[in-house]
Amino acid sequence: MSLSARYQPQETETKWYDYWLKKNYFHSEPDEREPFTVVIPPPNVTGVLHMGHMLNNTIQDILVRKARLSGKNACWVPGTDHASIATEAKVVRLLREQGIKKGDIGRDAFLEHAFAWKDKYGGIILDQLKRLGASCDWERTRFTMEPSLSDAVLHVFVNLYEKGRIYRGLRMTQWDPEALTVLSNEEVIYKEENARLFHLKYYRTDNPDLFITIATQRPETIMADVAIAVHPQDERYQSFIGKTVFVPLIHREIPIIADAYVDIAFGTGALKITPAHDQNDYEIGKKHKLPVIDILTPNGKLNEKATILVGQDRFEARKNIKKLLEEAGALEKIEDYRTSIGHSERTDAVVEPRLSLQWYVDMKPFAKTALEAVKSGEVKFYPESMFNMYQSWLQEDNIRDWCISRQLWWGQRIPAWFLKTEVEDENQQVFVAKTAEDALKQAIEKTGNPSLTLADLKQDEDVVDTWFSSWLWPLSVFDGFKDPKEIAYYYPTQVLVTGWDIMFFWVARMIMSGYEFSPELIDAVKIKEKGAMPFKAVYYTGMVRDNKRRKMSKSLGNSPDALALIDNYGADGVRFGVLSSAAAGNDIIFDAPFDPKTQEVLNESKLCEQGRNFCNKLWNALRLLQGWEVTEIEKNDGDHAIAELANQWLDARINQTLVLLQDQFNSYRLSEALITVYKLIWDDFCSWYLELIKPAYGEPIQKKVLEQAIAHFEKLMTILHPFMPFVTEEIWHQLKQRAEGEDCVVSIWPTVTEYDKLLIADVDLLKLVTTSVREIRNNHQIKMKEELTLYLQQSNLTNQWLHRKGIKEALCKTSVLNEVSLTDAEIPNTVTFLGGNDKFYLVINTTINVEEEKVRLVKEIEYYHKFISSVENKLSNEKFANSAPADIVNKERQKLADGQTKLKGLMEALTKLG
């Protein structure tokens, strides 16, 4: 059967993925082998595959496939995250389009809609991962809101509450007026923006001629002012302290207080205190026992407490109040300035500080554990430098309690019940339990009222933050909270692969929950033996950016379509492209070009093209092997000697590379590992090995040589498999007839054996001489086919080299020579070049341009002169000789000696030219 001249990924990729699934190769069950566990960072259930997923899942797949080939019990658990805010927003929007309001249909009906929507559209991303080749154990697919995982969330909530680590409190929170929920601090994204600073006059109540000017960027909140604060040492305002002023427009009287918090240099040095609408003002207000006046509705409109502009949106009110202030003579001036403004991560709405009653996790003890885990090296970060960022966040003075309640319905409802009779406030009685029945028992006990029934209780309306379920992911995907069997085997996971942007959201919190709960779920002996950490290593990928260094995102439209890329280059090609410039932690500039006319991103990539070309190279190597005619007759001729040499050499090179690869895998230098394999295959195997064993035109190849070649090719396919699974599986099967279950995906990663380093050096010289001869041909316009004669200067080295079996024949073949011989004499009318330290003379039939030759030699001589003098300088420095280690000094001496030999040779050649 003849093969197409080009590799066709479309034809093979689906075929092999289905085959692997059919064979159940990705499924794992606990057994006696060492486990290699990876849990996927669960993408949003509503998500579609983007470049970041491609990168991060390619890396995970490489690690998992490599582990599988290395004989470990590889288990990669996939799944999705319910993503409460994002999903709820999506469903709300969808319902609105159908004319349905969330509030009208109620909680249960809404959840029905949401689940229906999730069943229909959720999890598309998991199918897309299959296109990429992800070898997940799909039988283990989990969802953060499925019953078992939700159960774990409730368990943990109750557990932490009982330990006194979860509390309910009235605090200043970050409010998203669009999603109508509080956010955790981490969900607020600060952006630098242009803003205006309004300078407003507040007149004294005791003297209408005196006023104090304050600077604010939020004039629409002055109706909520409760004081003006100045610095106690500010000389300008000493006479104002203790007096009162009128709030402009509404003429409410407020005091002027002194507080060292005020920055004398900022604005006018006088600060309006608005506790309901500013975090810092709230703190000052509390300190000075000032009242709180909240003038905003949940959706960011002014309420009746504002008394003016009631019903207007905060930004509309800001515009309108400017006019009123001007008319009232209260506006002194407006300044432009830059400031950073907090936006909601999910809805991008400007967040509003808001006083509200929420649930919090006390983070101090957790932070200490999490910091220690990485500091001690139990959890390793790649790259290590990520620890700095981690540390600064977890330090005691930086860590803040985690607000975990959200005013949403899509998520796990908070397992807390209250008495219907009590007013909702900080002091009301609360019964935290996994079920309403348990809560009722508590209520009866605590109130001493046995007649209470379920009807007297009401459950907290809120749900927990999505991250409060995903922080349990490594524990809950193995149902650790229900059954210790699987988790005892699979925990801790090996490595977590994720972007550094969710280091705080997710990584740190998983470390916290891991240390907190795994000792409760797993046998103490096992924990002692394997550790309590959720993963042994974290591989932080960079952010994928476009060629203008912007983060690739759907909203910017600067990300190529991941699936279109796979269509264009094949999954293997895209995997190659995405990985090849992705060192851990460094951001990746993905090279997809933009259409110069439309400015739309094109689904093209040079790097993926390189990956596709590599597949094609492999494919053609296969075609070469298949095209040869085979002979059973073994001849002990030159070709045989070359084949033997090539065979042993490639074997040595593979072994040498395997050692390097192991090191690269151990340190997670995967892009380097890929380049290493790429070079081994393209340069060593294709360019040298196959060219060496290639029979002359029309000649057959010896059966044994072909078998050796196939064996090497097969080994190389196993080595490349983790990176490019599809093409390697295809070639693996094309190479020979395979028995049932004899597949590349489950082949055995080669073990390193002793190899001949000297042979590698000898072939390096062969390559060097060949390249030199080819260069001379190029320079003298001698055809590649024209056979030439080469002489080598006689020396111990050349003598030994040329007499290694196969070298002479190989050299004749690669350099197209008719004769190679050793000589003591200078050979006239030849081009001289250096190979190693020795001189080579190439006889060419064209007349040598003596002047050109001289120029070339003089240039080289100059180079060595400089080189030698720099080494001599170093060596003549006594301090160097005394303080440098002996082997370094010896190396320098060797460098000098070699340089001198080379220089001598070149000088002789120059003299010879006359």
Add this chain to the structure above:
RNA sequence: GGGUGAUUAGCUCAGCUGGUUUAGAGCACCUGCCUUACAAGCAGGGGGUCAUAGGUUCGAAUCCUAUAUUACCCA
């Protein structure tokens, strides 16, 4: 405002513990080849004061300090 990285060829990046590195790779570029597996290819080539200025050292792309540029994190 506080902090952390980055700066190496036209572009994207390697270079790990200072010493076979007067610095590597891929792409792009130049020259010659449709040679019988592959033009998605082959053979060869050019191109870098390692951001700048100091310092430590026998020795610095590598360590230290400052400056510049740039990216990000935190408030």
